[in-house]
Amino acid sequence: MNRPVSDIEKLREELRWHEYRYYVLDDPLISDAEYDQLMEQLKNLEEAHPELLTSDSPTQRVGGQALDKFGSIVHRVPLLSLDNAFSYKDLQDFDQRLKKELDEVSYMAELKIDGVSIALVYENGKLINAATRGDGQVGEDVTINIKTIKTIPLKLRITVPRLEVRGEVYMPKGEFLRLNTEKEEKGEKIFANPRNAAAGSLRQLNPRITAERSLASFIYDILYIEGREILTQGEALQTLRDFGFNVNPQARYCEDIDEVFNFTEELAKERHNLPYEIDGVVVKLNPYAGRSLMGQTIRSPRWAIAYKFPAEEKETRLLDVEVNVGRTGVIAPTAILEPVFIAGTTVSRASMHNFDLVAEKDIRIGDRVLIHKAGDIIPEIIKSLPEQRTGEERIIIPPENCPTCGSGVVRLDGEVAFRCENINCPARLKESLVFFASRGAMDIEGMGPAVVEQLVNSGLVNKVADLYNLDLEKLISLDRMGNKSAQNLLQAIEDSKKRPLHRLITALGIRNIGAKSARILTQQLIDIDDFFKVSEEELAQIPEIGPIMADSIVKFFAEPRNQETITHLKQKGVNMMEEKLVQRELPLANKTFVITGTLKSMTRTQASEAIQDLGGKISSSVSKKTDYVVAGESPGSKYDKAAELGVSILDETQFLDKLNRQ
Numbered sequence: 001m002n003r004p005v006s007d008i009e010k011l012r013e014e015l016r017w018h019e020y021r022y023y024v025l026d027d028p029l030i031s032d033a034e035y036d037q038l039m040e041q042l043k044n045l046e047e048a049h050p051e052l053l054t055s056d057s058p059t060q061r062v063g064g065q066a067l068d069k070f071g072s073i074v075h076r077v078p079l080l081s082l083d084n085a086f087s088y089k090d091l092q093d094f095d096q097r098l099k100k101e102l103d104e105v106s107y108m109a110e111l112k113i114d115g116v117s118i119a120l121v122y123e124n125g126k127l128i129n130a131a132t133r134g135d136g137q138v139g140e141d142v143t144i145n146i147k148t149i150k151t152i153p154l155k156l157r158i159t160v161p162r163l164e165v166r167g168e169v170y171m172p173k174g175e176f177l178r179l180n181t182e183k184e185e186k187g188e189k190i191f192a193n194p195r196n197a198a199a200g201s202l203r204q205l206n207p208r209i210t211a212e213r214s215l216a217s218f219i220y221d222i223l224y225i226e227g228r229e230i231l232t233q234g235e236a237l238q239t240l241r242d243f244g245f246n247v248n249p250q251a252r253y254c255e256d257i258d259e260v261f262n263f264t265e266e267l268a269k270e271r272h273n274l275p276y277e278i279d280g281v282v283v284k285l286n287p288y289a290g291r292s293l294m295g296q297t298i299r300s301p302r303w304a305i306a307y308k309f310p311a312e313e314k315e316t317r318l319l320d321v322e323v324n325v326g327r328t329g330v331i332a333p334t335a336i337l338e339p340v341f342i343a344g345t346t347v348s349r350a351s352m353h354n355f356d357l358v359a360e361k362d363i364r365i366g367d368r369v370l371i372h373k374a375g376d377i378i379p380e381i382i383k384s385l386p387e388q389r390t391g392e393e394r395i396i397i398p399p400e401n402c403p404t405c406g407s408g409v410v411r412l413d414g415e416v417a418f419r420c421e422n423i424n425c426p427a428r429l430k431e432s433l434v435f436f437a438s439r440g441a442m443d444i445e446g447m448g449p450a451v452v453e454q455l456v457n458s459g460l461v462n463k464v465a466d467l468y469n470l471d472l473e474k475l476i477s478l479d480r481m482g483n484k485s486a487q488n489l490l491q492a493i494e495d496s497k498k499r500p501l502h503r504l505i506t507a508l509g510i511r512n513i514g515a516k517s518a519r520i521l522t523q524q525l526i527d528i529d530d531f532f533k534v535s536e537e538e539l540a541q542i543p544e545i546g547p548i549m550a551d552s553i554v555k556f557f558a559e560p561r562n563q564e565t566i567t568h569l570k571q572k573g574v575n576m577m578e579e580k581l582v583q584r585e586l587p588l589a590n591k592t593f594v595i596t597g598t599l600k601s602m603t604r605t606q607a608s609e610a611i612q613d614l615g616g617k618i619s620s621s622v623s624k625k626t627d628y629v630v631a632g633e634s635p636g637s638k639y640d641k642a643a644e645l646g647v648s649i650l651d652e653t654q655f656l657d658k659l660n661r662q
Helices: 003-024 032-048 088-101 173-185 194-202 207-212 233-243 257-273 288-294 355-361 429-437 449-457 464-469 483-496 501-507 515-522 528-533 536-540 547-558 560-571 604-613 637-645 652-661
Strands: 072-074 107-113 116-123 126-132 138-140 162-170 216-225 252-254 278-285 304-308 314-325 330-342 345-351 368-374 378-384 418-420 592-596 628-631 648-651
Touching: 003 032, 072 126, 088 257, 088 278, 088 288, 088 304, 107 216, 107 233, 107 257, 107 304, 116 194, 116 216, 126 138, 162 194, 173 194, 173 330, 194 207, 216 233, 252 257, 257 278, 278 288, 330 368, 330 378, 345 368, 355 378, 429 449, 429 464, 429 501, 464 560, 501 515, 501 528, 528 547, 528 560, 536 547, 547 560, 592 604, 592 637, 604 652, 628 637, 628 652, 637 648, 648 652
Parallel strands: 345 378, 592 628, 628 648
Antiparallel strands: 072 138, 107 252, 107 278, 116 126, 116 162, 162 216, 278 304, 314 330, 314 368, 330 345, 330 418, 368 378
8 A cells, every 4th residue: 555545544534533522422522623724634645645535534524516416316215294193191001002903012212303314325335326305205415514513423333235314404503593692693584493403404405505504413213234133123223323323322222111201201301401402301112123023104103103392382461561672783672571490590581583483373462472592501482372362462663773772773685684884883893894904804903802892992983984983092091901901003094995895895794795896886886976876776787786785775875874974084094095907907907817736825715806806707616718727735636637638737936036127
């Protein structure tokens, strides 16, 4: 075996071991930084030797290629659903049915995870496909997305010719809360529960989005196995652990149905303390021999049943609605409730998410309402109880003005959210300042979240333009702000005044307008005053500027407080012009660049901006249409592709020379 092959295999095995320790055993042996270093080493080796790349490599967990649609996979063993039990008597009836047919009856009781059922197929120890349950016979091929889930091994710890297993992909409660909070701040529709969130995440056509969602899994059944005989469900769960799967540790062997019921009673009390949502307990006949004798119906096995917990819902009264402004300007209603105990805590407030949902559910102030906790976390009103109305209830109306700063409220096309567009609104000021100072915007080095927090809390900055009123005496009054740091920050603020207009447009944080669209806009609108005059129709004529972007721009510049902010920035000497660039006169016009490897003198973002400032284009892949490949350290396979196609390759010195000559 030659050196690269040996090194790559060694790194892969080491990474797989550490993934198993971290994600399955929850017992890491190395730090995150050390793990990242090992992964980077493997990526570099695989880029240098693409012929050695395999589908089960740890580097292949996040696919780079988005899908057009999902294919379908026929299940070798149908993925059946389960009959339900809702009481001790239902469990007793199930037990009696088994005992009529079988001499030996014992059970494995397992948590019923509220997620998405999946089937995984391995050949010679390697994951070859993964599918959703679908209709039980045919499911959607979600292999590329399943590979992003760290608790699912791409290669088994023990190799068998073929293995097919069933399990559940779920979203942890903490991730569900984070994701819904993020969606609410963006004014997007939220997920109703972790199960829907997991399903939506698993069915993303872009696997990178799935990877960002921190999905997890528990595997609980062996559907088919070659080379081994499994005699009991308890043995099956241990075998799954041996293979390297994440198996729920709460599964319990029970001698009889009374032990099963006692287990369900314990879990009903503890379920709210678990980091994932469960909606019951799955009760399975433990001996496999009995399963064959009991058989199955068209839709469900006769040897298993799902004991479902009763839905935890409580009735209370909606006393009032509080309207709040989030850090991104989204205006959302919060219910003030008569206190009620539910899912382990006393609830007196509940998210109402957005005013469309309030109207859809016909919820009114004074209503009797039914509430629950979405994902066992977020108190939420399920519905109103109109039959109990007295006639004194009040309809909830969205505000016309921001409750924090008084600015007019806007609602952009295609969004459910009402927003305050005032960049200086106290509710969103800190967020506005951090973004305003970020590298892709005004690039004020040294003004991160911690400094912004102090500037606002101390009262030194009450609006964006106040940044340009800061002086040395004010800055050194802040904690951990020395004389040198203060001087550097003041210089960075002064330098930001010279940024081109497209940077300022980006920094203003206009909804739906990023750095790329800001550049496109300022090639047509070269003075800030042009933005106050332009109409939606005129904006829509600009290439790559659609009606939603046009709507955002017009509404932002129509807000008097934003007009006032821009006037103040202009008075402070901030540049409000973009030099009119004629593309044919730019030295790198129509030249396409690909950047690969690590540059010493600048980041890739800075290199890309330098190329674009001179009229060049950036591409992520090398083709015959590529004019130049800029190669830093450890350039990888793009370098080889460029050499193969005869594309001009620039090292860092040559690249800098090309920029400086222009």
